[in-house]
Amino acid sequence: MTSAHPSSPSPGHGSYPERVRIVEVGPRDGLQNEALPVPTETKVAYVDALSAAGFGEIEVTSFVHPKLVPQLADASAVLAGIERRPGVVYSALVPNPKGLERAVEAGVDRIAVFTAASETFNQKNINATIAESIDRFRPVMDGARAAGIPVRGYVSTAFVCPFEGEIPVGKAVDVIEQLLDLGVDEISIGDTIGAAVPLQVHRLLEALGPILPLPQTTMHFHDTRGTGLANVLASLEHGVAAFDAASGGLGGCPFAPGASGNLATEDLVYLLHGLGIQTGLDPAALRKASDVIELALGWRLPSRVRRAGPASVSWDERTEQP
């Protein structure tokens, strides 16, 4: 079988990276879908609590037009309010030159531009074809380069589109190549609606092998259908050593059953630490950060590990069970 998968390492501990970098996206990808606005001071407290958990990078907010995402209209205020912890990269989403201007004023360390592998999704998401969105990035890239700010490129619906269904591998590869040509220093490959399965992850990563170096590869999974950690495992087997996640699985809006929660950072950390992979994160501090935002939202965050607690149960909780 191995011959059929030349680029597939064997499963098991031997093939996993020693250390994985987790980019915490809860404050941005998690909160942008919240029905109720979260007070700026709560966002500040949440980001500061995340910094204390040991993240190397936190995506704090988004500089898209406030009318489009009112939940993050206070982007500048949040960045002004947080306590900058040395060594932590505080990043933000930037859609255009105006957004870049605001982001630079706010002193972000890194920005992210975003497009999709699905034309329909991109059209509905940012009202532009993929080609148009790439063109819009050029002035942003130039401005970021001038300001000495590194740029991440997001590719949404890289596996499945809610409108087009499964996305051909070639389509995702093409978009990623265009972003690399544009000069982004990292690609975040997103399973935006949490519908991908490991087979798709294997196929895309195999196709990307020749053009996208592993150090520039980040996987961004949602856990809508329970496949999040299975997709992480498939990615690890290919040597991927960077993942996006949201503390508590933030993003699973209780008012939108079909909407998908980000892969929970707690669940990802549980898996990685269990595999003997270092993350530099402190699970207890991470739980405290999720407490901050869960209290403010008033609904239970979906993270399985958060709900289950430590790997032990009191006997009263169960009857006889194989």
Next chain:
Amino acid sequence: MTSAHPSSPSPGHGSYPERVRIVEVGPRDGLQNEALPVPTETKVAYVDALSAAGFGEIEVTSFVHPKLVPQLADASAVLAGIERRPGVVYSALVPNPKGLERAVEAGVDRIAVFTAASETFNQKNINATIAESIDRFRPVMDGARAAGIPVRGYVSTAFVCPFEGEIPVGKAVDVIEQLLDLGVDEISIGDTIGAAVPLQVHRLLEALGPILPLPQTTMHFHDTRGTGLANVLASLEHGVAAFDAASGGLGGCPFAPGASGNLATEDLVYLLHGLGIQTGLDPAALRKASDVIELALGWRLPSRVRRAGPASVSWDERTEQP
């Protein structure tokens, strides 16, 4: 790396089995933890709805002493009430000769005996050492053989024990060997509290390679910490082609936050079908079966796929999001 894992196939579609057998354990493993009793007629309707979904085997109930598991005290009535669909194996848990007697009277097609890889868990679970439990099985095995009924052997807490923590691979292998010597025709290896990670799955399956044939291997995962499907993926990479699951993720009692839900059959089927693996199950009929029991329980079953619905979302449900 491959050399470090001689028995580990490469990941990816090429190494997965073509077809997987799913044993539905919801009526037994799911309902035995319910705080409120479920009416017999509801259980009957649930099992019949499961039969209609295409399962080859359904674990209907348990013949443990009614005092120990009052939720399943109506075992005989349920088996008497269901409509036997040709080709479907209706099985039940049996702890002792008395239980076997009742099971045979009720006309079960297959029985299951159960022990654990953790002495502490087994002691608290069935008030016996592992050795004592194995001894108790001998008369049950003899009776089953005389009645011409095949026997499955469950090994609970094969990876992690809520009291002892991680279980040494050798301990699980030893218990499984004893069950095989006893003459069980299949082993169901259980991550009873849903705390295992793929590394443990790889290590145990590699150790079992020489003594446990794949056709006799079934994995029984719980999804308490979100690692259920990742553990399934690791098992598939070893060639395992049989899994236990409970429709809807039944077993996650809302009154016991630490208690663990079974891996949801819907989520398992979503993963397997997505990998191009046949299960013989009809997702729509499976959903209807879960509807029957969810309505009776009055709380939302945890299956991610059940909650997310089909792999598409209405645009209103989300704002801009990579």
